[in-house]
Amino acid sequence: MSSSPWWRQAAVYQVYLRSFADGNGDGTGDIAGLRSRLPYIRDLGVDALWVNPWYVSPLHDGGYDVVDYRNIDPRFGTLDEAVAMIDEARNLGLEVMVDLVPNHTSSEHPWFREALASPPGSNPRSRYHFRTGRGPDGDTPPNDWRSVFGGEAWSRAPDGEWYLHLFDVTQPDLNWESPEVRAEFRQILRFWLERRASGFRVDVAHGLGKDPMFPDLGHIDELLTSHGGVNHPYWDRPEIHDIFREWRTILDDYPGAVMVAEAWVDTWERLALYLRPGEFHQAFDFDFLMAPWEASHMKESIDRALSGAGAVGSVPTWVLSNHDVVRHVTRYGLPDGLDAREWLLDGDRSLLDLELGSRRARAAALLMLALPGSVYLYQGEELGLAEVDDLPLEILDDPVWKRSGQKLKGRDGCRVPIPWTIGGQSLGFGVDGSWLPQPAGWGGQSVEAQDGVDGSTLGLYRSALHHRREHLLGDEILEWLDLGEEAIAFRRGSGILVVVNFGNDPIDLPAGELLLANAELVEGRLSSDSTAWIVERT
Numbered sequence: 001m002s003s004s005p006w007w008r009q010a011a012v013y014q015v016y017l018r019s020f021a022d023g024n025g026d027g028t029g030d031i032a033g034l035r036s037r038l039p040y041i042r043d044l045g046v047d048a049l050w051v052n053p054w055y056v057s058p059l060h061d062g063g064y065d066v067v068d069y070r071n072i073d074p075r076f077g078t079l080d081e082a083v084a085m086i087d088e089a090r091n092l093g094l095e096v097m098v099d100l101v102p103n104h105t106s107s108e109h110p111w112f113r114e115a116l117a118s119p120p121g122s123n124p125r126s127r128y129h130f131r132t133g134r135g136p137d138g139d140t141p142p143n144d145w146r147s148v149f150g151g152e153a154w155s156r157a158p159d160g161e162w163y164l165h166l167f168d169v170t171q172p173d174l175n176w177e178s179p180e181v182r183a184e185f186r187q188i189l190r191f192w193l194e195r196r197a198s199g200f201r202v203d204v205a206h207g208l209g210k211d212p213m214f215p216d217l218g219h220i221d222e223l224l225t226s227h228g229g230v231n232h233p234y235w236d237r238p239e240i241h242d243i244f245r246e247w248r249t250i251l252d253d254y255p256g257a258v259m260v261a262e263a264w265v266d267t268w269e270r271l272a273l274y275l276r277p278g279e280f281h282q283a284f285d286f287d288f289l290m291a292p293w294e295a296s297h298m299k300e301s302i303d304r305a306l307s308g309a310g311a312v313g314s315v316p317t318w319v320l321s322n323h324d325v326v327r328h329v330t331r332y333g334l335p336d337g338l339d340a341r342e343w344l345l346d347g348d349r350s351l352l353d354l355e356l357g358s359r360r361a362r363a364a365a366l367l368m369l370a371l372p373g374s375v376y377l378y379q380g381e382e383l384g385l386a387e388v389d390d391l392p393l394e395i396l397d398d399p400v401w402k403r404s405g406q407k408l409k410g411r412d413g414c415r416v417p418i419p420w421t422i423g424g425q426s427l428g429f430g431v432d433g434s435w436l437p438q439p440a441g442w443g444g445q446s447v448e449a450q451d452g453v454d455g456s457t458l459g460l461y462r463s464a465l466h467h468r469r470e471h472l473l474g475d476e477i478l479e480w481l482d483l484g485e486e487a488i489a490f491r492r493g494s495g496i497l498v499v500v501n502f503g504n505d506p507i508d509l510p511a512g513e514l515l516l517a518n519a520e521l522v523e524g525r526l527s528s529d530s531t532a533w534i535v536e537r538t
């Protein structure tokens with residue numbers, strides 16, 4: 001093991017609390033459920049967990065609509081339970097990252113209620129973005145900005161002013177030019193750091209700045225897309241980096257505290273700005289997540305990340321799935337170039353090859369876990385879960401479904417409660433059903449079904465995480481090897497060779513002892529859509 005900070009090559013497990021484990025039997029996952037499953041997370045072999053928002057919230061956007069940043073929603077538990085969970089996790093050797101939601105509050109937040117009750121131009125309104133409308137009666141929104149979830153980004157207050165919400169109408173954007181907003185979040189950071197949180201996943205980090213002139217955009221961005229190039233009036237604006245530098249000085253008071261940016265930006269040059277010394281420790285590399293399953297694309301994406309992060313003295317943060325994207329088993333099982341989010345609604349189901357997707361997903365996991373840098377794993381990916389693509393329309397909970405004018409089904413299909421047991425009520429998730437229905441047959445992919453089973457995806461993740469700790473964390477060196485156009489291959493500094501075969505035909509492996517592979521070798525050769533880790537023969 002190296003002596004570098006824990007986060008540089010950490011494996012972090014993302015807990016979507018609502019869907020992880022239900023301790024009180026109300027159908028919604030909660031802190032009690034999470035506490036009972038902490039040993040499971042520890043035994044996977046990860047270093048940390050990240051918990052999606054657990055704050056008081058009407059849950060119009062799964063908790064990304066926060067009413068009280070210093071308290072827990074009763075459906076998830078209590079503040080005491082949250083603190084106890086953090087302590088227990090830390091006693092098991094797991095760091096705990098909490099989700100910070102600084103771009104917007106809930107419309108039920110006391111600040112927003114106060115703003116609505118106060119006149120235009122008043123201080124309470126200055127914490128958000130209120131503007132007068134256009135047209136003689138001011139009944140046209142102040143500009144043409146659109147919500148990421150669809151529809152206009154402005155809604156009208158009862159007195160006629162408009163307020164900005166880049167997401168749901170119940171998520172008014174905060175004004176980060178307001179000194180009060182800045183002061184409040186400095187305190188929120190300290191609040192959780194004092195309760196031994198190890199840091200923060202920062203939601204929509206790239207959205208905090210707004211062009212004060214509020215210019216028209218002149219076009220409509222694609223739904224569920226939150227990036228838009230340089231000089232965009234609200235994405236990735238340069239002034240936001242001051243905020244992050246301020247936060248970093250606070251984190252630096254707490255040894256080991258880390259922040260990771262959710263920043264959807266266009267290029268690695270832009271992402272690297274978030275990773276400069278004195279800013280974020282980590283920033284998710286969504287370019288890798290979105291790269292098509294093809295050797296040259298994958299290699300180029302990895303190269304961009306290594307050199308982009310390396311240029312600022314940092315390392316990439318790899319991720320294949322999270323609570324916002326179609327699970328990668330399904331993405332890799334669909335033809336290249338097809339938008340999986342659109343396909344979910346009414347796409348041709350015969351286009352999905354789940355066997356292929358599963359195989360590629362396992363190969364991709366072994367690729368990702370062998371790269372220098374940190375990795376984030378989304379609950380259920382270690383079970384090989386696919387997107388649930390047949391949720392009935394009438395039960396969809398994601399605001400995207402309604403706001404997109406029912407053009408996109410939204411993100412519920414990757415948020416279905418995970419199966420713990422082969423059978424039983426809600427497959428061990430809880431005792432009395434689950435807030436989204438689990439598909440028939442999911443018990444076969446449960447933890448119980450895979451635990452200790454040779455060749456299972458759970459076993460593969462456990463072995464890979466174990467070998468990663470054992471062999472791959474000594475340095476951050478990656479040296480490319482040439483094994484032809486259909487493969488990517490590299491040597492890690494420790495003498496581990498990693499080979500991924502993207503082609504249709506089996507390929508020869510370099511000499512050495514096989515440590516791990518996602519599929520049986522065929523006469524000593526690595527078959528299609530497979531990854532092998534080999535101890536180099538010296």
Ligand code: GLC
Pocket residue numbers: 061064101167203204262323324
């Ligand atoms: C982030 C979250 C997503 C949420 C959005 C608005 O992208 O990951 O789930 O809907 O921000 O807070």
